[in-house]
Amino acid sequence: MKETRVAALKDKIILITGAAGAVGAAVAEGVRKAGGIAIATDLKGADLTLDVTSEESWQRVVAEVGERHGRLDGLVNAAGIVAIGSVEKLDFATWRRVLSINLDGTFLGCKYAFPLLKERGGSIVNLSSVSGLVGGYNLAAYNASKGGVSLLTKSVALLGARNRPPIRCNAVCPAFLEGPMVDGIAGTARDPGSAMDKMSAEIPIGRLGKPSEVAALCLYLLSDDSGFVTGADLPIDGGLTAK
Numbered sequence: 001m002k003e004t005r006v007a008a009l010k011d012k013i014i015l016i017t018g019a020a021g022a023v024g025a026a027v028a029e030g031v032r033k034a035g036g037i038a039i040a041t042d043l044k045g046a047d048l049t050l051d052v053t054s055e056e057s058w059q060r061v062v063a064e065v066g067e068r069h070g071r072l073d074g075l076v077n078a079a080g081i082v083a084i085g086s087v088e089k090l091d092f093a094t095w096r097r098v099l100s101i102n103l104d105g106t107f108l109g110c111k112y113a114f115p116l117l118k119e120r121g122g123s124i125v126n127l128s129s130v131s132g133l134v135g136g137y138n139l140a141a142y143n144a145s146k147g148g149v150s151l152l153t154k155s156v157a158l159l160g161a162r163n164r165p166p167i168r169c170n171a172v173c174p175a176f177l178e179g180p181m182v183d184g185i186a187g188t189a190r191d192p193g194s195a196m197d198k199m200s201a202e203i204p205i206g207r208l209g210k211p212s213e214v215a216a217l218c219l220y221l222l223s224d225d226s227g228f229v230t231g232a233d234l235p236i237d238g239g240l241t242a243k
């Protein structure tokens with residue numbers, strides 16, 4: 001990594017949700033390597049406890065960041081869950097849970113981070129998915145939640161563009177990545193090994209993505225290098241949605 005890249009987020013304060021997970025942990029590590037201050041949050045196993053579905057939890061964490069740092073430069077909404085199920089099979093409780101973590105959680109993150117981002121401008125990165133761009137017959141709740149994240153992102157971007165300096169907001173849309181989420185999906189199949197092979201075969205590049213590759217895109221979006229990028233859905237999918 002070149003020196004300039006290493007310093008790309010120098011002294012920037014970045015709050016990350018789902019930071020005990022594959023993508024969130026890779027983002028937190030990348031922020032620190034790039035000279036920034038990562039505030040890693042998750043239900044457990046991170047610097048701060050934050051349940052993204054709880055308004056009270058967000059208020060507490062944002063107040064703590066405000067007291068400790070006086071500002072925020074970036075937010076990465078990486079907390080998320082997947083549930084397999086078609087509109088016919090999925091029960092309402094699972095639908096509500098997926099929407100609550102993936103969509104309500106992202107809404108609350110944007111809402112409560114906004115006041116802290118306003119003074120100096122900043123960047124919000126929302127983890128959407130290729131499933132926010134195209135449908136799958138057995139992904140009813142996940143598709144709805146990520147489609148919501150992608151359009152919420154555009155609304156937040158347009159509000160943030162009115163701020164001076166602007167608050168940018170973009171959605172990152174990965175395909176299947178190495179890590180516990182995809183292991184969990186494969187684990188529900190009769191033959192997890194061949195389910196994994198099938199997922200890789202669906203991707204034109206012929207392999208799953210790496211959390212570090214998604215983190216690199218998030219770091220770019222958090223940095224001033226991406227100053228003219230806002231309101232975008234950025235696929236990082238080995239060509240999956242090019243088909």
Ligand SMILES: NC(=O)c1ccc[n+]([C@@H]2O[C@H](COP(=O)([O-])OP(=O)(O)OC[C@H]3O[C@@H](n4cnc5c(N)ncnc54)[C@H](O)[C@@H]3O)[C@@H](O)[C@H]2O)c1
Pocket residue numbers: 017018019020021022023024041042043044050051052053077078079080081082101127128129130173174175176177178179180181182
């Ligand atoms: N892994 C993939 O293949 C993939 C593909 C496309 C999009 N995504 C999205 O990227 C994001 C990160 O995925 P990942 O691969 O790191 O998943 P992961 O399962 O490794 O991590 C998700 C994290 O979210 C946390 N979380 C769950 N509920 C929470 C809550 N209520 N409050 C706070 N944290 C909570 C979990 O504790 C976990 O640490 C998710 O939004 C996911 O939908 C992942």
